[in-house]
Amino acid sequence: MITKFWLPVKKLEDAAAKVDEVILAADPDREGEAIAWHVEHILKNSRKLAKKEKLVFKRIAFHSITKEAIMEALEHPRAIDINLVDAQQARRFLDRLVGYKLSPILWKKVRRGLSAGRVQSVAVRLIVEKEREIEKFKPEEYWQIKVEVETKKGEKFEVELARIKGKVADIHEGEKAKVVLAELESAEYLVDSVKKSERRTAPHSPFKTSTLQQAAANVLGWSAKKTMNVAQKLYEQGDITYHRTDSFNLVPTVIEEIRKFIGEKYGAEFLPGTPRVYKTAGKVVAQEAHEAVRPTHIEISPDKFTGQEMAHDQEKLYSLIWRRTVGCQMSDAIFDDTKVIVRAGENELTATGAVIKFAGWKKLFLKDKDKDEEQILPMLEVNEKLKKNKVVGEQKFTQPPARFNDASLIKELEKRGIGRPSTYAAIISTIIDRRYVEQRERKFFPTSIGVAVVDFLVTNFPKEMDYEFTAKMESELDDIAEGKLKWKKMLSNFWGLFRDNILRVDKDSARVGVPTVGTGKKCPLCHEGEVVVRDGKFGKFLSCSRYPECKYTAPFIEYVPGVKCEKCGKRVVLKKTRTGRDFYGCEDYPNCTWASWHKPGAKKEEQEQEQEKPSD
Structure with missing residues (x-):
């Protein structure tokens, strides 16, 4: 027995020696079922309890730690569900097979000290592929044109250009925008139609x-x-x-x-x-x-x-x-929606408004910013003339896909059937701890190590890195939990092909390097190589491009451009806590102790997410 487990087991044996019945009340999931099975197995095979004539084991499961729930569970004990135990054992063995066999390959072919995980590596792949989508993205120019209009009663509201000569307004050049803006400046504005409707929104489901x-x-x-x-x-x-x-x-x-x-x-x-x-x-x-x-x-x-x-x-x-x-059990929220179409010559502009008619379930959420609430429009009549106050044309550009954050990554993993509720937090923590991704302002960025590992694994282990295959493994674990599949058969089917692939890659695949970022500066030690930024076990650092011939290294300081310390006015640097979380600090620390989780000048609502000062 592993030394650190000896004392807890001894305590269990001492307690079991004094009773005739053992109640196993571990968590009501696969992990809990496996823990209950292991406790029963250890006590049944304990030499200290060998002389005990009768020791009865009962498994109880409850979903809340309340007197009522526990009493109900005690009235309905059951045997351990060996299917749930097998499913947990299969997951544990499957993850170890992948981790124990893939990690040495990464040490040999990429860099020592790296590790791979069956699900974690696939999660990193999602982040790497998202980053490449962003890198390939080419922004396109477009123009948004809005006009502030006013009724005879002095009620102001805003309309937006929607159609030009009956066609959808699709302006991609400044010259075309100038023509339309000139037309709108001289046009007469008339209300063309007013449409009102009632809209209901049902509450969200309770949480899983x-x-x-x-x-x-x-x-x-x-x-x-x-x-x-x-x-x-x-x-x-x-x-x-x-x-x-x-x-x-x-x-x-x-x-x-x-x-x-x-x-x-x-x-x-x-x-x-x-x-x-x-x-x-x-x-x-x-x-x-x-x-x-x-x-x-x-x-x-x-x-x-x-x-x-x-x-x-x-x-x-x-x-x-x-x-x-x-x-989730309250009435629908009811909105009064209004859509107004305004004509200005051959141009059509629209405005929409929404007000809550009956709060329903939203009564509990009125403090939150409500995206369903829009501008309140005045009472308008068809053919009513409107006064034009100002015409504003704004040049904009299409935005690249958003990077994953905790919420969107979990949503994507769940959508693809990768992982289970008990594993999402561990997946994200692991890929951050291993420096495969880093989180800046709650968004995930792949590190150069993460990119190198994903590229190597996708090239050499395409099946194991396939999203559908990973989801299929999860589905088979569910089948084991339901008694539809034997866990040893599942592992045997996986291991045969995986073992052959490990042997092939170990023998035939070429070593790959981890990308670096050049700084354009000569190495101060050898005066031949370039100073580059590398990703290491504990974060970024500077070194010579001629490594290992040249051993030059230096700390990497990441300055935040265009931002000054709010306390002393010196430059702001991006730092990390001991747990790997990003925060902003002054370059003059410890003389200046200013620090913030959020970039100075960030929107107020972002800063309100977390007020405490970094302390670790």
């Missing part, structure tokens, strides 16, 4: 793990790892149900509790006629037995907590979960 991580990233600016750590605390305190789940399911008794709470708190008009039932799309897996992530006691609203009762981060995440859970 992936959507909770996405919402926390978008609303709170959190990483998936932080979200899961805070959720773990809430679960352990009995505040929420188990937070690793693929399911949107809410049990009928809980739905009734939520509906009763809504009626009493907000009124009958906020209740739809029938309960809302949310079904999980896609393949139903073993974790489908779980509930959605929800508060254990819906009557405990976020405003009932004080800073002493719940840590600040826990309060923020609880509020997010509580609002989503209550909101």
